[in-house]
Amino acid sequence: xxxxxxxxxxxxxxxxxxxxxxxxxxxxxxxxxxxxxxxxxxxxxxxxxxxxxxxxxxxxxxxxxxxxxxxxxxxxxxxxxxxxxxxxxxxxxxxxxxxxxxxxxxxxxxxxxxxxxxxxxxxxxxxxxxxxxxxxxxxxxxxxxxxxxxxxxxxxxxxxxxxxxxxxxxxxxxxxxxxxxxxxxxxxxxxxxxxxxxxxxxxxxxxxxxxxxxxxxxxxxxxxxxxxxxxxxxxxxxxxxxxxxxxxxxxxxxxxxxxxxxxxxxxxxxxxxxxxxxxxxxxxxxxxxxxxxxxxxxxxxxxxxxxxxxxxxxxxxxxxxxxxxxxxxxxxxxxxxxxxxxxxxxxxxxxxxxxxxxxxxxxxxxxxxxxxxxxxxxxxxxxxxxxxxxxx
Numbered sequence: 509x510x511x512x513x514x515x516x517x518x519x520x521x522x523x524x525x526x527x528x529x530x531x532x533x534x535x536x537x538x539x540x541x542x543x544x545x546x547x548x549x550x551x552x553x554x555x556x557x558x559x560x561x562x563x564x565x566x567x568x569x570x571x572x573x574x575x576x577x578x579x580x581x582x583x584x585x586x587x588x589x590x591x592x593x594x595x596x597x598x599x600x601x602x603x604x605x606x607x608x609x610x611x612x613x614x615x616x617x618x619x620x621x622x623x624x625x626x627x628x629x630x631x632x633x634x635x636x637x638x639x640x641x642x643x644x645x646x647x648x649x650x651x652x653x654x655x656x657x658x659x660x661x662x663x664x665x666x667x668x669x670x671x672x673x674x675x676x677x678x679x680x681x682x683x684x685x686x687x688x689x690x691x692x693x694x695x696x697x698x699x700x701x702x703x704x705x706x707x708x709x710x711x712x713x714x715x716x717x718x719x720x721x722x723x724x725x726x727x728x729x730x731x732x733x734x735x736x737x738x739x740x741x742x743x744x745x746x747x748x749x750x751x752x753x754x755x756x757x758x759x760x761x762x763x764x765x766x767x768x769x770x771x772x773x774x775x776x777x778x779x780x781x782x783x784x785x786x787x788x789x790x791x792x793x794x795x796x797x798x799x800x801x802x803x804x805x806x807x808x809x810x811x812x813x814x815x816x817x818x819x820x821x822x823x824x825x826x827x828x829x830x831x832x833x834x835x836x837x838x839x840x841x842x843x844x845x846x847x848x849x850x851x852x853x854x855x856x857x858x859x860x861x862x863x864x865x866x867x868x869x870x871x872x873x874x875x876x877x878x879x880x881x882x883x884x885x886x887x888x889x890x891x892x893x894x895x896x897x898x899x900x
Contacts, residue, residue: 568627569856569872572620575627579658584629585855591885592685592726592845595630596772596835598734598823598879601674602638603647617875618647622654624876625679628855628883632680632687632720634732634772636713638667640675652679668692668716670706676716676732676773689719695757696733696771698746712736712746715771717761724888726845728768729761735776741788744780744799751803754810758840766892769840771812774879777803778825778832796821796832807838814838815846815884819854819863823879826868831858835882844891846884856880 564583567574587593599621601607605614625633638648652663664687667677680687692705696715699707705714713734721727735747754771762769777799780790797820804814814836821831835854839846857867858880867873 564627565855566860568624569860569876571871572617572623575620575623576658579623579626584627585853585883587629587885590724590888592632592722592724592888593628593630593883593885594632594634594730594770594772594837595625595628595881595883596634596636596732596774596837597625597881598636598774598835598877600637600877600879602635603644604639614874614878616647616877618651619654621876622651623658624856624881625651625655626658628881630883631684631722632678632730634676634678634730635667636674636676636732636734636774638675638677639673640667655679666690666716666718668705668714670710670714672707672710672713674713674734676713676734678716678718678730678732680720684724685720685722687718687720691717693717693731693757693761695753695760696731696735696750698735698749715757722888725890726768726886726888727766727890728770728843728845731757731761731769731771731773733771733773733775735774741780741790743776743778744790744794745788747776747799751806754807754812758811762840767811767840768843768845768892770843770846771838772836774834775800775803775836777834777836778830781828781830796830796834800833800836808841811841812838813841813846813848815848815850815852817852817854817882819858819880821858821863821880822854822882824857824861824867824873825878826866826873829866831863835879837882837884845887845889850884850886852882852884854880854882 564578567578599616600614603616603618605616638644648665652665656663662682663679664682665677665679666687667675670692678687693715694700694703694705697705697707697712699712700714715731715733717729717731719727719729735750736743758767758769777796779796779799780794807814815838817833820833822833822835824831837852857870857872861867
């Protein structure tokens with residue numbers, strides 16, 4: 509029997525316009541189906557005879573009703589044919605929006621969040637900062653039910669099995685991809701000891717790794733991380749401890765004959781703009797962009813490519829007035845399906861504000877998250893034979 513704090517849910521098909529009942533944790537079942545392609549959406553005629561069409565990438569993050577109209581029209585986030593799509597989204601202490609179990613003024617609008625995920629049209633979504641108390645479990649079930657209704661397909665959900673307040677996990681479409689062999693990976697928890705990925709102090713999340721196989725042929729190991737955002741010397745030291753383990757993580761998480769590997773999620777790369785104590789000072793201080801640049805060089809030495817997002821931020825700190833880059837995709841160098849110059853796309857307030865100004869008043873900030881969802885598209889075929897078998 510899994511730990512009570514663990515979330516393991518599988519969701520069934522939609523019937524008669526309503527979501528199917530949610531099986532209890534650990535249950536399986538349901539059928540799968542491929543959603544029929546949506547017809548093109550006609551442009552809107554204006555009084556002068558010209559045609560205009562609002563930007564769905566903006567409308568989706570205006571409010572829940574606007575998002576639902578966009579998804580119902582079939583105007584999902586554009587993606588090329590024969591591609592697999594991965595997304596990452598830190599849901600900010602889902603669903604409470606803050607510490608403890610009481611809903612804060614920034615509690616998650618679960619219906620809106622599920623609509624945004626449906627619009628992203630991703631096959632696998634890496635989630636971070638999902639709480640494990642009973643109210644959170646019900647909220648996760650509600651999110652998946654709504655998503656099943658919007659996307660008209662089966663979804664599976666898997667979170668880490670550690671006894672801690674917040675969790676990382678995966679949400680994936682069962683009609684496009686299967687997920688197996690899940691395990692907590694200690695390399696991504698700076699407090700982990702003895703190979704156990706769970707933090708004995710219950711203050712840090714492990715990396716959760718799973719093996720994903722697509723119907724189109726692509727297969728890979730995928731790790732979701734949440735390294736915590738503490739912009740001080742102590743936080744920087746903890747992240748550096750994790751980054752020094754990247755090469756070991758590659759050899760541990762993947763078989764030598766197939767080193768296709770993605771590490772996605774919240775890397776916590778806020779930099780070090782301040783000091784935490786007299787004994788731990790950042791001198792000179794370090795910006796988020798500079799920390800990401802240093803990580804990119806370190807990743808190359810370990811056998812990875814840290815991809816460059818299309819937008820210069822992925823989150824907003826209203827209290828600090830900053831727009832750091834925290835949410836990233838890192839791929840093994842020999843993963844031919846994802847070239848080093850691939851560009852993940854950032855959506856939400858990061859894109860609409862161009863990483864400037866104060867976004868604390870925006871509904872997407874208060875009702876969704878202070879992080880922005882990021883997606884990357886990968887060749888859906890398995891190109892291992894063309895790329896060779898080893899990064900070393």
